[in-house]
Amino acid sequence: MLTSIEESPLFPIANPKSIAFFGASNNIASMGSNLLASVLALGYGGAIYPVHPKETEVQGLKAYGSVSDLPVVPDLAVFVIPTALAVPTLDECGRKGIKSAIIVTAGFKEVGKEGAAREMELLEVANRYGIRFLGPNCIGVINTHHKLNTTFMEHEGSPGFIGMASQSGSFITQMFSYLDRLGLNFSTGFSVGNEATIDIVDCLEYLGACPNTKVITLYIEGIRRGRAFMEKARQIVRKKPIVAYYAAGSETGKKAGKSHTGAMAGPDPIYQAMFRQCGIISASSVTELFDMAWLLGTFSPPSEDGIVIQTHSGGPGTEAADACGRLGLTLPSLSAETRKGLGELVPHTASMNNPVDITYSKDPMHYFNEIPAVLLKDPGCRCFLIYFHMPFQVISRAFRKMGWTEDMIATRGRELLMGQSNIVAGLSERYKKPVVGYTYRGMDDPFIKNAVKMGMPVFPGPQRAARAIKALFEYGHIRTKQLGERAA
Amino acid sequence: MLTSIEESPLFPIANPKSIAFFGASNNIASMGSNLLASVLALGYGGAIYPVHPKETEVQGLKAYGSVSDLPVVPDLAVFVIPTALAVPTLDECGRKGIKSAIIVTAGFKEVGKEGAAREMELLEVANRYGIRFLGPNCIGVINTHHKLNTTFMEHEGSPGFIGMASQSGSFITQMFSYLDRLGLNFSTGFSVGNEATIDIVDCLEYLGACPNTKVITLYIEGIRRGRAFMEKARQIVRKKPIVAYYAAGSETGKKAGKSHTGAMAGPDPIYQAMFRQCGIISASSVTELFDMAWLLGTFSPPSEDGIVIQTHSGGPGTEAADACGRLGLTLPSLSAETRKGLGELVPHTASMNNPVDITYSKDPMHYFNEIPAVLLKDPGCRCFLIYFHMPFQVISRAFRKMGWTEDMIATRGRELLMGQSNIVAGLSERYKKPVVGYTYRGMDDPFIKNAVKMGMPVFPGPQRAARAIKALFEYGHIRTKQLGERAA
Numbered sequence: 022m023l024t025s026i027e028e029s030p031l032f033p034i035a036n037p038k039s040i041a042f043f044g045a046s047n048n049i050a051s052m053g054s055n056l057l058a059s060v061l062a063l064g065y066g067g068a069i070y071p072v073h074p075k076e077t078e079v080q081g082l083k084a085y086g087s088v089s090d091l092p093v094v095p096d097l098a099v100f101v102i103p104t105a106l107a108v109p110t111l112d113e114c115g116r117k118g119i120k121s122a123i124i125v126t127a128g129f130k131e132v133g134k135e136g137a138a139r140e141m142e143l144l145e146v147a148n149r150y151g152i153r154f155l156g157p158n159c160i161g162v163i164n165t166h167h168k169l170n171t172t173f174m175e176h177e178g179s180p181g182f183i184g185m186a187s188q189s190g191s192f193i194t195q196m197f198s199y200l201d202r203l204g205l206n207f208s209t210g211f212s213v214g215n216e217a218t219i220d221i222v223d224c225l226e227y228l229g230a231c232p233n234t235k236v237i238t239l240y241i242e243g244i245r246r247g248r249a250f251m252e253k254a255r256q257i258v259r260k261k262p263i264v265a266y267y268a269a270g271s272e273t274g275k276k277a278g279k280s281h282t283g284a285m286a287g288p289d290p291i292y293q294a295m296f297r298q299c300g301i302i303s304a305s306s307v308t309e310l311f312d313m314a315w316l317l318g319t320f321s322p323p324s325e326d327g328i329v330i331q332t333h334s335g336g337p338g339t340e341a342a343d344a345c346g347r348l349g350l351t352l353p354s355l356s357a358e359t360r361k362g363l364g365e366l367v368p369h370t371a372s373m374n375n376p377v378d379i380t381y382s383k384d385p386m387h388y389f390n391e392i393p394a395v396l397l398k399d400p401g402c403r404c405f406l407i408y409f410h411m412p413f414q415v416i417s418r419a420f421r422k423m424g425w426t427e428d429m430i431a432t433r434g435r436e437l438l439m440g441q442s443n444i445v446a447g448l449s450e451r452y453k454k455p456v457v458g459y460t461y462r463g464m465d466d467p468f469i470k471n472a473v474k475m476g477m478p479v480f481p482g483p484q485r486a487a488r489a490i491k492a493l494f495e496y497g498h499i500r501t502k503q504l505g506e507r508a509a
Numbered sequence: 510m511l512t513s514i515e516e517s518p519l520f521p522i523a524n525p526k527s528i529a530f531f532g533a534s535n536n537i538a539s540m541g542s543n544l545l546a547s548v549l550a551l552g553y554g555g556a557i558y559p560v561h562p563k564e565t566e567v568q569g570l571k572a573y574g575s576v577s578d579l580p581v582v583p584d585l586a587v588f589v590i591p592t593a594l595a596v597p598t599l600d601e602c603g604r605k606g607i608k609s610a611i612i613v614t615a616g617f618k619e620v621g622k623e624g625a626a627r628e629m630e631l632l633e634v635a636n637r638y639g640i641r642f643l644g645p646n647c648i649g650v651i652n653t654h655h656k657l658n659t660t661f662m663e664h665e666g667s668p669g670f671i672g673m674a675s676q677s678g679s680f681i682t683q684m685f686s687y688l689d690r691l692g693l694n695f696s697t698g699f700s701v702g703n704e705a706t707i708d709i710v711d712c713l714e715y716l717g718a719c720p721n722t723k724v725i726t727l728y729i730e731g732i733r734r735g736r737a738f739m740e741k742a743r744q745i746v747r748k749k750p751i752v753a754y755y756a757a758g759s760e761t762g763k764k765a766g767k768s769h770t771g772a773m774a775g776p777d778p779i780y781q782a783m784f785r786q787c788g789i790i791s792a793s794s795v796t797e798l799f800d801m802a803w804l805l806g807t808f809s810p811p812s813e814d815g816i817v818i819q820t821h822s823g824g825p826g827t828e829a830a831d832a833c834g835r836l837g838l839t840l841p842s843l844s845a846e847t848r849k850g851l852g853e854l855v856p857h858t859a860s861m862n863n864p865v866d867i868t869y870s871k872d873p874m875h876y877f878n879e880i881p882a883v884l885l886k887d888p889g890c891r892c893f894l895i896y897f898h899m900p901f902q903v904i905s906r907a908f909r910k911m912g913w914t915e916d917m918i919a920t921r922g923r924e925l926l927m928g929q930s931n932i933v934a935g936l937s938e939r940y941k942k943p944v945v946g947y948t949y950r951g952m953d954d955p956f957i958k959n960a961v962k963m964g965m966p967v968f969p970g971p972q973r974a975a976r977a978i979k980a981l982f983e984y985g986h987i988r989t990k991q992l993g994e995r996a997a
Contacts, residue, residue: 047910049906049907049910049911050907052869055903055906058906127858127868128858132858173903174902174903175902175906187824188824189822189823189824189825189827190822190823190824191822191823191824191825191898192824192825195822195825195898195949196949198949198950198951199949199950199951202951240824242827268824268827268828268831269827269831270831270835271830271831271833271834271835272834273830273831273833273834273838273839273840274827274828274830274831274834274835276830276840276862277823277826277827277829277830277831277862277864278827280823280826280860280862280864280866281823281824281826281827281860281866305835305972306828306832306970306971306972307824307828307949307970308969308970308972334677334678334679334683335677335678335679335765335768335769336675336676336677336678336679336680336728336756336769336795337677337679337680337683338765338768338769339677339730339756339757339762339765339766339769340754340756340762340794340795341765342759342761342762342764342765343756343757343758343759343761343762343765344794345759345761346759346760346761346762347758347759347762347793350761351761352761352764370615370616370620372768372769374764374765374768376765376768378768378769380615381540410679410683414662414663415543415661415662418537418543418546418663419537419538422535422537423537461683461684461686461687461795462686462687463686463687463690463952463953464951464952464953465951465952465953481796482794482795482796483794484793484794484796
């Protein structure tokens with residue numbers, strides 16, 4: 022266990038004060054140029070020294086003909102160079118005194134025997150100089166808090182709380198916009214590539230110690246240091262949740278993973294048992310991985326189960342109940358006090374069972390505030406799940422008939438809608454319980470978009486919501502169990 | 510089996526030439542007024558006769574004090590009136606000679622004993638006059654091809670091919686915008702309510718005979734006429750696929766369904782066996798129901814399995830392979846000819862296994878046209894699944910460095926993107942095989958939005974894509990089996 026994050030070999034890789042950059046030029050079509058452009062776009066605050074055999078300036082930065090010419094010894098070297106140049110360049114870096122590198126360059130172990138031999142050479146050079154590097158055949162690192170992004174896509178979001186260690190670079194860089202749309206972002210994400218000197222276990226350890234990381238996500242095609250992985254994970258889940266998606270559990274996934282990273286995959290039951298034993302929550306897709314991370318990073322885990330569902334429609338209520346039931350989640354009966362409070366707010370056609378189906382609103386505002394307030398106070402309610410179907414079309418229709426102009430509808434109607442969205446998004450904060458939404462409106466619907474922006478998890482359909490809520494409960498149980506073990 | 514759709518009691522309900530409308534007024538806050546507004550908004554071409562005790566004009570239409578005053582005998586009566594008025598109003602309609610009705614009015618069997626007695630009275634009146642009605646406690650009907658929409662939400666899409674019979678009105682009316690975003694729409698959708706004189710089996714029969722319906726979707730909380738249901742279904746699946754979501758299979762779903770429609774639900778295994786026996790494809794959520802309907806209504810079912818996956822990224826390829834593998838779907842090896850053709854188009858880093866991971870593009874257009882063309886011609890490829898991650902950000906970055914103005918990037922760059930999107934959306938048509946996409950870009954991403962608008966199914970993540978493709982294969986097997994049975 023790290024006593025300080027600075028002990029990790031990943032610290033200078035994720036938090037360098039200066040970088041030597043190999044492989045960027047002024048030809049924007051090249052991979053290296055794109056990666057440097059990503060670094061520049063995020064506003065990295067340290068010094069960058071492009072090394073280029075011909076150019077004297079690269080993307081507006083002073084370029085150097087050789088690493089030996091650099092005025093300082095940079096914390097980190099980034100390689101996006103042809104395969105054949107990797108070994109000699111690493112040797113030059115070693116001679117300069119550079120101790121950390123990200124080797125994006127591919128063509129090593131993942132391409133077969135010859136590549137594996139080349140990777141051995143790389144390792145020998147690294148060992149000779151005491152260099153630790155991420156990769157080869159990786160996409161590098163995103164540390165939103167240090168404004169460092171060496172990956173292919175520009176990062177446009179704000180600093181986030183999701184840590185990730187991934188055996189696929191795509192699930193780091195290609196998820197930037199995905200997460201940003203959910204108001205989420207990475208704290209630090211590592212693409213581990215071939216894991217020559219730094220592996221996913223090292224990343225897990227780093228993220229466990231990382232103060233900006235509230236929840237750790239893992240994309241796994243195969244783990245080599247199983248024992249160390251479990252040991253670290255067990256320690257970390259005491260402090261923060263870990264969610265993992267193991268993609269090589271099926272025969273086809275295993276085969277594809279082998280083509281991809283050359284990872285030696287094991288049978289799914291072994292991985293699932295390993296996850297269970299060390300308190301890692303298992304996801305069955307990348308979507309689920311981030312759904313779970315969303316809830317786990319947003320809410321404290323309740324110590325007991327129990328979901329209360331609110332809808333204004335029978336079908337969506339039944340579907341949500343079914344989604345919960347299929348996962349073994351319980352929907353407690355409402356207390357007499359809750360039913361009494363509810364009775365004053367809903368029409369006689371309403372169902373006061375759980376799911377609560379109000380059928381129609383006596384006052385449209387009640388759906389977003391007064392009714393949830395009653396339900397959230399129910400002692401059995403450990404998590405509140407609410408259905409959204411914003412009939413802005415219907416509101417507009419009513420306003421139109423009242424003689425409002427289209428401008429008035431657009432502005433005042435929108436104001437009304439946003440007011441409701443803000444109120445519902447604030448429920449969790451006010452009542453100190455997890456509040457989750459589901460909807461069949463698009464995620465770009467203004468009401469939904471605003472609630473999500475305000476930090477409320479909303480899912481398209483109840484199944485994803487229920488699965489993520491289950492993960493939250495699971496983490497509650499893991500914590501309770503661990504606290505019990507420590508006390509004993 | 511209907512010899513003609515006009516024999517169905519639902520024909521005048523879904524295709525009325527004229528309507529008597531009870532319960533609409535000029536007070537737009539009322540339910541009835543909203544429903545009439547929906548009818549008017551879609552541009553229903555027949556005559557509408559609002560019946561209102563006081564008003565002489567309702568929403569611009571001449572209103573009548575009583576149904577007996579109407580100048581004609583309308584095909585259909587729609588009731589959105591207080592519970593107590595339903596029986597006497599139906600009696601008046603009967604005396605006038607009206608034979609069909611939609612009773613939206615609630616407060617019958619679903620509210621308990623007293624309501625059940627009231628529903629019996631309604632039935633007696635209906636029987637006396639030979640009236641068949643949809644409901645009570647339903648939301649009515651959408652028939653996009655007849656421009657009839659009696660439901661709460663206005664229908665803004667074009668006529669579609671999905672038929673639906675639903676024991677939840679919400680899953681008709683609240684799905685309008687959901688489906689429209691996918692370029693889908695209902696052909697005809699029925700909300701069956703309490704099923705007093707017309708049940709979900711009648712709806713199934715109607716949709717089986719409906720020429721505008723390519724695929725039938727069912728939302729089920731409980732079926733009473735099991736034998737008739739199976740008989741009809743078995744006949745229909747010879748002509749068109751049926752997909753069903755049974756929401757009351759879990760204990761919580763069953764309880765919620767009982768509160769909702771009072772349906773007597775059976776154990777899930779019994780429903781699943783029933784579906785299997787009559788060739789109905791089972792969905793496990795509303796999302797899945799429409800995902801499956803999307804593919805089943807868009808593509809002819811292949812007679813054999815086999816998915817070929819194309820990506821430019823290892824992780825998304827492995828995840829898609831895993832998603833397919835978990836569902837038991839096969840990824841055939843590519844033929845020598847395919848690998849040869851592919852070899853000329855992809856860099857040496859590419860994986861020519863299935864999933865194909867091109868790693869990077871030698872020519873960006875190849876990803877959307879030349880490479881799919883090679884893969885779609887592979888004899889093992891029965892369905893083609895392609896990953897999308899449109900780096901418009903990267904394209905823009907390149908154009909910017911080339912000195913393009915932001916305007917040029919916005920227009921010409923967008924043109925380029927739309928060109929690619931059009932080409933990929935046309936692949937299925939050109940190669941006569943199902944082509945499906947998956948992505949982590951939002952569904953409102955311009956590339957994705959355009960492809961979907963052009964009729965190409967694209968899913969957020971590979972799991973939903975794989976599940977829908979499996980349904981397509983399932984229907985292929987059902988058809989093959991049935992053809993075999995008929996030949997024998």
